[in-house]
Structure formats: structure tokens, C-alpha cells
Amino acid sequence: MTARFAAPTPDATPIHVLPAETAEAFAAALPAPARAQLQVQPFAGKLGEVRLLFSPGGGLEMVLAGWGTAAERARQQFPLGNLAGALPAGTYALDDAPDGPDRTRLALAWLLSAYRFDRYADRPAQEAALVAPAGVDAARLEQEAAGVALACDLINTPANDMGPDELEAAARALAEAEGAAVSVIRGDALLERNFPMIHAVGRASDKAPRLIDIAWGAADAPAVTLVGKGVCFDTGGLNIKPGASMGLMKKDMGGAATVLGLAQMIMRLKLRLRLRVLIPAVENSISAGAFRPGDVLTARNGLTVEINNTDAEGRLVLADALALAAEEAPALLVSMATLTGAARVALGPDVPPLYTDDEALAAELAAAAATRADPLWRMPFFDPYEEMIEPEIADLDNAPRGGFAGSITAALFLRRFVDGAGAYAHFDVYGWTPAAKPARPRGGACQGARALLEVLAARHGGGAAR
Incomplete structure (x- = not known):
């Protein structure tokens, strides 16, 4: 489902976005019929407060939307993100909204609130449409919303319909639509091509493991490579997860979904870069062929890894993909993965940890996270x-004992496989919204992609959006 702005029309109903401190004065200056309506239903400008005001003839004349106080707005990622759902069908204009990032945020929230996951059940569409507010990059916002929708659709689809085959099909569909090249290494060919850890993690499943490789952009453009964890379902392997922990494991390919959504944004906005997307797609299953606790695997770059927990499999498949990416020495290498529960304990579901040693990149991402309402928090490569x-019998341990600093140690593990890249950043995303919030329905979540897009767009520009 692709959300778009409505075509400009003089018949659009105006929405007046009013902070609490100006609401009373605005209401007092309205014509008498409107003031009379507010006598019955007062309007104080509280955040999320909505009043429909009608003309003497009975038509909807205007909408008052409360912008609240700065303290109220700070508590919501998308203030007024539920506005569209509170309005009757029609076309609306938001041109007197706050300026700058707040106006952009309001417009984006409107588009994001239109998302529906309706593959298995009909869900009523959002009937209120918005004319793009003056001063916002409408084409950019539409492509951001479309990329988010793609990622959320992939995450929300259960594993019986989103295994490695289907994830590959989604990647191929995106590549074909955007004029990108795609290749896939599958099954035992992974061993022949030196991707032993991707093969080891996925070999127990009857759905063959694979490495999906998408390439797009001019050969002489700056190289940016995105690596996304594509564990389409995670039983935990022989260290099997308890049932309660397995219930959301359809989202364990959230990193792959996020990089595909971001890749769509990049390609449709025609950023001037050479993009590569690598997705190790596997199921971590249980069978006689499953890899075992105590096994020692040799990664693509020659490092040996002792397996102390088969449920720490995401970093294994990412390691082989990162090693391949680093061989090309991209200017920027990024990994996105639903990697650790420790990240959720530290920062909760809504704020993914960001790891990078590149100070300029960290500063740019922090600024972008704030202006684009896409939260991130930098954590240290300590x-x-x-x-x-570092265990006793191998170069690396995939699951350090003790339970401390789990997100940091996972990030340090991944960093061992990126030698050669110009800069590296890792996003430990959750990929899920546990309870519905304004402009953020319960279910799959695309985290970090819009902040990274902001940085890439500032660095590499782009042409006209598709």
C-alpha cells in the first residue's frame, strides 16, 4: 500500500494546527457561528485535540488541531500522528502548520498513518487525504513512506509465507522494478564460494540458506553497502528458545526488511551512489544436520568462531556477508539486524543502538535521527x-558467558569482519512496535532507515524522485 499526497485543490478543508498558548486567541477571532460551536465544545489546543467546525450551511469549514505544549510534543515521536484517522473522508490542507522539521514530521506522519497490513484480512483504508504542505519535499516523503511500508509488510508476513525463498523473491522484485542487478548463492554453493557460516546456520532447514546480492548505481559513484540480517525464523537451533521467546521470531529478518526498504528509497530518489545490498537469508532450524554448541566454524575471512549458543546465529551469518562486503572496500558499510535482547533491555523497543567509530558519521546520524523522528542512540565499541x-580455543566466541554488555559484544564481534571498509556503522534494531502509537501501528517497524537516508541524501544528493 503506497500512501500519496492529494493533488492541490481550492476545495481542500483547512486544518489549523494550534499550540496551547495561541488556541484561545485564535478561537476568539473566528466568525460568530464558529465561536458558537466552540461554546458547546471548547478547544484548548491540547495535543491531539481535534474540533470540526461547520459552516452555517452544514459543510465542514475547518479543522482545529491541538499542537499542545513543547513538553507534550517531546513525549511523542509523531505528534498528531492520529489526526488523519480522526477526520471524515475528504481532502485537507495543512499549510499553516509549524515550519521546518515539525511541518515535515506532520506531513510524514499523515502518510505513515495510512499504512495497513491487509494481506490476510481486509482493513478499512484511510479516507482523509492531505495536500502536500508548502515547504516540504513531497516526493521524498512519499518515497520514505513507501520504503517503510515495504519493510513493514515483509516483517509482518509470517514465516510460512516469508521464508528464504520469499525473501529472495521480494529482493528480486525490488531489483527488477528499480533496474538493479541481483545474484543469489544458494545451498551447498555457499561452501564452494566460501560462506561457511551462512551455510552452517541454515543447513538444518529444508529451505536452503542463501546470500542475496543486489547492485545498483554508477560504477564510479561512492560505494555504500547495506547488510541486513535475514533470519526468516529463529527457533534458537539446538539451544531452542522457549515458546514465549519464539512467538515473534518471524521478525528476525527485520534487518533484511529494513535494508530493502532503505534500498528502495535510495533507488527511487536516485541518490548519486553505488549501492550494494547483501542479505544472508536462512532459517535457524532443528534437525540432525543442525550446527551444535561447541562446534568451531571458520568464517569467510579465516577467523575461527566457537559456538557457545546456537541462538546467537545472526552475528554468524552477518559475519560472512560483512567479510564479503569489506573485500570491495566501500566508503560506507552498514549492518542492520534484530540482533540482541540486550539492546532492548538497555534502550527499549523504540530506540535502536547505533555503533560506529566514525565521529563525523555519528554526528550526522544523531542530527538526522532528531530531525527525521527516527530515534537512534550511540553506544560504544568499547x-x-x-x-x-575471545574464548580459549578459537579466535572468537559467538555467545560470551556472563550476560553482560550483550549488545556491545555482538557489535564488537561484527567489527572483526569489516577490515577494509572506509567507515562502518551497525544498527541493532528491534523491528517491531509492541503497542500502537500515533503513525506507528502495532507490528513491523522500519527503524534507522530514514535517519540513514537523510545522511546519504545530504552526502550524495539525488535526482527527481520516481
Whole structure:
């Protein structure tokens, strides 16, 4: 489902977005019929408050929407994100909304609120349409919303309909639509081509493991590579998860979904870069062929890894993909993965940790996260913890004992496979919204992609959006 702005029309109903401190004065200056309606239903400008005002003839004349106080707005990622759902069918204009990032945020929230996952059950469409407010990049916002919708659709689809085959099909469909090249290494060919850890994690499933490789853009453009964890379902392997922990594991390919959504944004906005997307797509299943606790695997770059928990499989498949990516020495290498529960304990479901040693990139991402309402929080590649991921019998340990600093040690593990890249950033995303919030329905969540898009767009520009 693609949300778009309505064509400009003089018949659009105006929406007046009013902070609490100006609501009373605005209401007092309205014509007498409107003031009379507000006598019956007062309007104080509280955040999320909505009043429909009608003309003497009975038609909808205007909408008052409360913008609240700065303190109220700070508590919501998308203030007024539920506005469209509170309005009757029709076309609306938001041109007197706050300026700058707040106006952009309001417009984007309107588009995001139109998302429906309706593959298995009909869900009523959003009937209120918005004319793009003056001063916003409408084409950019439409492509952001479309990329988010793609990622959310993939995450929301259960594993019986979104296994490695279907994830590959989604990647191929995107590549074909955007004029990108795609290749796939599948099954035992992974061993022949030196991707042993992707093969080891996925070999227990009857759905063959694979590495999906998408390439787009001019050969002489700056190289950016996105690597997304594509574990389409995670039983935990022989270290099997309890049932309660397995219930949401359809979202364990959230990193792959996010990089595909971001890739669509990049390609449709025609950013001037050379994009590569790598997705190791597997199911972590249980069978006689499953890899075992205590096994030692040799990764693509030659490092040996002792397996102390088969439920720490995401970093294994990412490691082989990152090693391949680093061989090309991209200017920027990014991994996105639903990697650790420790990240959720530290920062909750809505704020993904960001890891990078590149100070300029970290500053740009922090600024973008704030202006684009796409939260991130920088965590450290804390070098003294390196010893925690070094066991006695191999170069690396995939699941350090003790339980401390789980997100940091996972990020340190991944960093061992990126030598050669110009800059590296890792996003430990959750990929899920546990309870519906304004402009964010319960279910799959595309996290970090819009903030990274902002940085890439500032660095690499683009042409006309599709």
C-alpha cells in the first residue's frame, strides 16, 4: 500500500494546527457561528485535540488541531500522528502548520498513518487525504513512506509465507522494478564460494540458506553497502528458545526488511551512489544436520568462531556477508539486524543502538535521527570488552558467558569482519512496535532507515524522485 499526497485543490478543508498558548486567541477571532460551536465544545489546543467546525450551511469549514505544549510534543515521536484517522473522508490542507522539521514530521506522519497490513484480512483504508504542505519535499516523503511500508509488510508476513525463498523473491522484485542487478548463492554453493557460516546456520532447514546480492548505481559513484540480517525464523537451533521467546521470531529478518526498504528509497530518489545490498537469508532450524554448541566454524575471512549458543546465529551469518562486503572496500558499510535482547533491555523497543567509530558519521546520524523522528542512540565499541568475545580455543566466541554488555559484544564481534571498509556503522534494531502509537501501528517497524537516508541524501544528493 503506497500512501500519496492529494493533488492541490481550492476545495481542500483547512486544518489549523494550534499550540496551547495561541488556541484561545485564535478561537476568539473566528466568525460568530464558529465561536458558537466552540461554546458547546471548547478547544484548548491540547495535543491531539481535534474540533470540526461547520459552516452555517452544514459543510465542514475547518479543522482545529491541538499542537499542545513543547513538553507534550517531546513525549511523542509523531505528534498528531492520529489526526488523519480522526477526520471524515475528504481532502485537507495543512499549510499553516509549524515550519521546518515539525511541518515535515506532520506531513510524514499523515502518510505513515495510512499504512495497513491487509494481506490476510481486509482493513478499512484511510479516507482523509492531505495536500502536500508548502515547504516540504513531497516526493521524498512519499518515497520514505513507501520504503517503510515495504519493510513493514515483509516483517509482518509470517514465516510460512516469508521464508528464504520469499525473501529472495521480494529482493528480486525490488531489483527488477528499480533496474538493479541481483545474484543469489544458494545451498551447498555457499561452501564452494566460501560462506561457511551462512551455510552452517541454515543447513538444518529444508529451505536452503542463501546470500542475496543486489547492485545498483554508477560504477564510479561512492560505494555504500547495506547488510541486513535475514533470519526468516529463529527457533534458537539446538539451544531452542522457549515458546514465549519464539512467538515473534518471524521478525528476525527485520534487518533484511529494513535494508530493502532503505534500498528502495535510495533507488527511487536516485541518490548519486553505488549501492550494494547483501542479505544472508536462512532459517535457524532443528534437525540432525543442525550446527551444535561447541562446534568451531571458520568464517569467510579465516577467523575461527566457537559456538557457545546456537541462538546467537545472526552475528554468524552477518559475519560472512560483512567479510564479503569489506573485500570491495566501500566508503560506507552498514549492518542492520534484530540482533540482541540486550539492546532492548538497555534502550527499549523504540530506540535502536547505533555503533560506529566514525565521529563525523555519528554526528550526522544523531542530527538526522532528531530531525527525521527516527530515534537512534550511540553506544560504544568499547575496546576493553574485546577479551569477552575471545574464548580459549578459537579466535572468537559467538555467545560470551556472563550476560553482560550483550549488545556491545555482538557489535564488537561484527567489527572483526569489516577490515577494509572506509567507515562502518551497525544498527541493532528491534523491528517491531509492541503497542500502537500515533503513525506507528502495532507490528513491523522500519527503524534507522530514514535517519540513514537523510545522511546519504545530504552526502550524495539525488535526482527527481520516481
